[in-house]
Amino acid sequence: MRWMRKPSKRWRLTALVMVVVAAALLGAREAARVQGGTGAAGVDGGASHGGSGSAIGLNQTYCGAGVLGVTDAPTDAISAASRDQQDQTAVALMHEQTMPPTLLPGGIKEFILTAEPVIWHLYLDKNVHAWGYNGQVPGPLIRLRVGDTVRIVLRNRLPVPTTLHLQGLDISPGLQGVPGISQRPAPPGGSAVYQFRVTTEMVGTHAYFSDAQRDLQIDAGLHGVLIVDWASSTAQSPHAVDALFEIGAFKVDASPMENVFTLDGKPAPEAPQLTVHIGDLVRLRLVNNSAECYHAMHLHGGTFWLVDEDGHPLKHPLEMNVISLAPAETADIEFVARNPGTWMFHCHIMDHMMNPDDNVDDMGGLVTYIHIEG
Numbered sequence: 001m002r003w004m005r006k007p008s009k010r011w012r013l014t015a016l017v018m019v020v021v022a023a024a025l026l027g028a029r030e031a032a033r034v035q036g037g038t039g040a041a042g043v044d045g046g047a048s049h050g051g052s053g054s055a056i057g058l059n060q061t062y063c064g065a066g067v068l069g070v071t072d073a074p075t076d077a078i079s080a081a082s083r084d085q086q087d088q089t090a091v092a093l094m095h096e097q098t099m100p101p102t103l104l105p106g107g108i109k110e111f112i113l114t115a116e117p118v119i120w121h122l123y124l125d126k127n128v129h130a131w132g133y134n135g136q137v138p139g140p141l142i143r144l145r146v147g148d149t150v151r152i153v154l155r156n157r158l159p160v161p162t163t164l165h166l167q168g169l170d171i172s173p174g175l176q177g178v179p180g181i182s183q184r185p186a187p188p189g190g191s192a193v194y195q196f197r198v199t200t201e202m203v204g205t206h207a208y209f210s211d212a213q214r215d216l217q218i219d220a221g222l223h224g225v226l227i228v229d230w231a232s233s234t235a236q237s238p239h240a241v242d243a244l245f246e247i248g249a250f251k252v253d254a255s256p257m258e259n260v261f262t263l264d265g266k267p268a269p270e271a272p273q274l275t276v277h278i279g280d281l282v283r284l285r286l287v288n289n290s291a292e293c294y295h296a297m298h299l300h301g302g303t304f305w306l307v308d309e310d311g312h313p314l315k316h317p318l319e320m321n322v323i324s325l326a327p328a329e330t331a332d333i334e335f336v337a338r339n340p341g342t343w344m345f346h347c348h349i350m351d352h353m354m355n356p357d358d359n360v361d362d363m364g365g366l367v368t369y370i371h372i373e374g
């Protein structure tokens, strides 16, 4: 039969070329990964540290695999007081404590974000060489009002260029932070300015993050949250509690995939926990600043309502048990605290609920608790 004949010389040559090209492409991809990992001081993937990810690591279906991540810092690299300070920063972020602006002539509100290396404590004795804004991961919460003229100054204290992307804000292309497309990145030691007027279309919960070397820089800690409120402050909020849980991720132990997940910068058991009172109408603002992974956040003890997605209110809120969040997606959910007790709030992707060095029943990663007091 014709198809069983020995391949022609021309066909064999074509096949050989295809194999060589495929091998070259794979090699280039690997080289790019290594370059991404080692090209940035403090966040290369060169140092390996014991465990290589969680016990259940088959998460390719909902996570990508990108450049290698952050390296370990010594156990004693930060003091107990600094660790406590980091935990307090996470709690303050959960309670939506905001970064105060500097008022410039003309009423311009200026916020300065300094991208810089920081040693960040994750869990047990795991400290990493992260990159943060203003010495914290995630960066400070920026809160704006409709009508504000805002000037965000990005100062670059990193060894590589960086930019800032303000997700979902309708601002000019030159302020979108896309290096090489619409903006020159801020070089090491340099800065970039993002000035714009806040419009009604911007009201809601938004993510910000680095848009240079995205996979590397975001998962090194360069991300945060921006909230825009209506101009009027006279309207009384119906929410007794308004809280923020920002999801972040790191790649530790030379993992090519995200393997430490954080709420407001900290994985369980150090993720901040929220206390509310019975009868409270609670709004949780959720922001997925993982560079690679979807998350499926679930609240025990009752259903909740999805009221706002990506800063846009839903005409018909949805009653849900699990909310899926794509990378850079935001969602506001609401619930009434009806049942006293301690209720788990967690990602339902099971290996996002543990840290790389955990035993299979330990709680880590995207786990926290909401305490409803009578």
Ligand SMILES: [Cu+2]
Pocket (backbone or CB within 6 Å): 261, 293, 294, 295, 296, 347, 348, 349, 352, 366
């Ligand atoms: Cu998850």
